Amino acid sequence: MKKRLTERQFQEAIKGLDVGAQTLEIARGVLIDGKPQKEFATALGLSRGAISQAVNRVWAAHDERNLPAGYVRVSAILPEHRAFIVKKWAEDATKKRQHKK
Incomplete structure (x- = not known):
């Protein structure tokens, strides 16, 4: 299952999250726009691990805020x-x- 978020979910996830603009750009591209992580690794000259970490940071924040009652x-x-x-x-x-x- 591909991890995807709506714009609203993304905005909720990043509230109070201490990350840089590049992390947000990467996470938005992958989680909202559905771009492959490899595309960011190539374009930004970063490792796949670094890209994955950026995406997972935002996803974990989303996941933590959306636990069932x-x-x-x-x-x-x-x-x-x-x-x-x-x-x-x-x-x-x-x-x-x-x-x-």
Whole structure:
């Protein structure tokens, strides 16, 4: 699935985000206009990793602001068997949210 945003979603995502104009230009081109990241890497003389990082920075901000009501994002270091259980819970929660749509 290609990551895409509307102009409104993009504007919401970048509110308060501390990034430079070039990062915004790259993210807008990829996320709104659907341009390939490779095009920016070539045009700006940057690595694909740098382009990906710029896009992911804005996408992560969008993703964080759009959690469903009653959900929180967590990050934890757990023993393997407990991590397995938490991953299953995450899969179940995703399935439940998709069925509600």
